[in-house]
Amino acid sequence: MEMPAPNPQIIAQKARIVKRLRAALPEGAVIDAEAEVRAYECDALTAYSCPPLAVVLPGTTEDVAKALRICHEAGVPVVPRGAGTSLAGGALPTADSVILGVARMSQVLETDYDNRFIRVQTGRTNLSVTGAVEEAGFFYAPDPSSQLACAIAGNIAMNSGGAHCLKYGVTTNNLLGVTMVTMEGEVIEIGGAHMDAAGLDLLGLICGSEGQLGVVTEATLRILPKPEGARPVLVGFDSNEVAGQCVSDIIKAGLLPVAIEFMDRPCIRATEAFAKAGYPDCEALLIIEVEGSDAEIDAQLARIVEIAERHDPVEIRESGSAEESAKIWLGRKSAFGAMGQINDYMCLDGTIPVSALPHVLRRIGEMSKDYGLDVGNVFHAGDGNMHPLILFDANKPGDLEKCEAFGADILRLCVEVGGCLTGEHGVGIEKRDLMGHQYAPEDLEIQMAVKDVFDPGWLLNPAKVFPLAATGARREAAV
Amino acid sequence: MTQAARPQSEAELAEIVAGSNGPLRIAGGGTRRSGGAGAALTTRGLSGVTLHEPGALTLVARAGTPLAEVERVLASEGQRLAFEPMDHRGLLGTKGAPTIGGAVAANVSGPRRVVVGAARDFLLGVRFVDGQGRILKNGGRVMKNVTGYDLVKLMAGSWGTLGVITEVSLKVLPAPEVTGTLLIEGLSDADAVRAMAAALGSPFEVTGAAHLPGDAPLTLLRIEGMEASVAYRAEALCGVLSEFGVSRVETDPEAGAALWRAVRDVEAFHGRDGHVWRLSVKPSEAPELVARLGAEAVIYDWGGGLVWALAAPGVDVRAAMAGTKGHATLIRGEGPPMFHPEPAPIARISEGLRAAFDPRGVFNPGLMG
């Protein structure tokens, strides 16, 4: 994945830029020592790294604004950063850029149970938002698997999802307002404790804009009362096709589980070897979770089991207790770790219409043979968001490139069947150059025109999201 | 008035826009507010549900498809539009058939919005024609999609000022087996908002919370789902609300639907003169705001977060809101701008976006700013 060549003039001015930032910001907020900036050279897409010019870690919105004003004046690109868990290279710096990290801004500013929201600084981790309201019986719904580490800042920038979004939606459906600082250093408030925009829905636009429109420093998030309980059922099948059909039938029957997770045989095997969750040895399995009181859960699970039984399952395991639930989830939750034990892996994130599931899984299997790389599938089946994990050996020359080519083929297939390149991880650098498969040039042009409005100089996270060739003129005009 | 242009295809619509040399007034069924001046352009010629995949909870329809048709197609598979779009005809005295494109363009949502989200939350993808006559798309037909900027949300609620929507993809949901409505009589506005907060803050999945003040105040709380489940939750909620005294639970489907339709369409204001305002505020601040509003009548929806106010034309609702966060939209009446004035930096961004999508300013000029 290519990144634009850094601007030598900016690198030459490093000392002056750092000095100005230091003068404006509190002690310790600016890092420029080579050994220390290395900690910010990549995100969770570790195949790509580059130490930034400097790192700024402000504690307040006002300090974020000061830092941005200085960078804006000096024409320095800025890469916003939350916790650095992006799988798409969204937080990858260039040598001429300043990383603006919100990790030190993690306070809860307001909790309001009557109006069901919490206002936080965006450096706060996802899980600790729920942590702050749990005792009162509430939770924050979007739950990416990285929730222990990832920050609300990154969740907003990527419009992150989670296992329970079939029922609760993704970040954008749970975001009520933000405080954002523009590249010029202007602080703006959008939304708040009330619903819907007064005019154009800027909040909806900012969520998912991958740090290219502004730096989000505070967020008002919707919190929900915790359900009385939740329990899953595990169902194993002889074929992917039948499992896919079962998902569709459950949804058609009017049931709305909170989660429907899917694992295929390679993934089940790897997981069994690693976590010993006692999963059946079968082609495909589903974990379907429902919520409510004990009686409500029993009633819903009974209906799901009735539907599943029509599909000749090899096994049905209904959870009757918290321990049994944990056992059923154990394998699914360790799937990524299990695959990681076997080899390095790349995690894809395309979404497909649920009806295309059998076809897509079959094609992935065929491509896996052609490329000679193993792949396991584990994903959110209810919403068609796939996570093929391609195994490769980072130490073997050419393997990463082969894996990337395989990944690109899978994503093109997702688009072909009516889906998209990324369901929750974002484009970043990883899928940037594939955007032309999903969108025509003018569809991308209008998106870039949106960035022109917020950041005419193209200084905020400039080399992401759009094909480099498409943004060249804009980025160079900025220099 | 001359006949509205009524293109039969997206390509024809794009040609009309590209060839227009003056403002265009964009409409679907013409049942909601639209731009004032300009040549009328309707999407009604672009009609039809092109895809409904019940097992994937998705529906794709051309923008001019009547809402009633969309609802019929969904109902045939036991599904529905969960955002419960209101019908503006009774309130505005308009005729015609509301379209799905119009509902989306105006981000029209009803009582269920407080829990499941607005039209914008169910919109998965759009095709539209921009101010230069280019046919563009954003999003798609899958439920999770973060590929590029989310212009889908931006188009929802843009009231035709950014582009003419030609096709929409929507997430749909199963319709529940049964619905129950808890009724509480005689609460003050402040107590009603407290009761609604208690219900919405409980785990019993309330999907509607409205309060109709007046001589015989009535507070309504809705639960939906499987039969046994609704019965169980109704009882549990009566416990949560014991302090307020639930008088009865309406389980008759027709009667229940009529109650919520009255809230959704603001039937209390039908046939009454005056300006109609739609206020979005923090629920707990609503009763005090209403007390100083000087309105003739109000109803509360969304647990108090949405206030419908009927006020004499001279009443400055926005001035009364000073110091309260939120916004007021003028749904019916002339004089003040329809949309709440935005702070300068936001107004500047919105202006920039309109210029990017519609550089010649042909779409519903002046409607949003």
Ligand SMILES: Cc1cc2nc3c(=O)[nH]c(=O)nc-3n(C[C@H](O)[C@H](O)[C@H](O)COP(=O)(O)OP(=O)(O)OC[C@H]3O[C@@H](n4cnc5c(N)ncnc54)[C@H](O)[C@@H]3O)c2cc1C
């Ligand atoms: C093991 C693992 C599991 C994961 N599981 C999931 C999952 O289930 N669902 C899911 O959706 N994702 C998942 N992810 C991806 C990742 O965790 C999410 O994208 C997350 O939201 C990133 O948050 P972050 O704070 O780490 O952001 P970062 O990685 O720091 O940044 C991500 C993007 O946000 C921008 N950004 C950061 N802060 C700001 C700010 N203040 N203002 C504006 N822009 C900003 C950055 O520039 C970058 O483009 C997973 C990642 C890992 C490593």
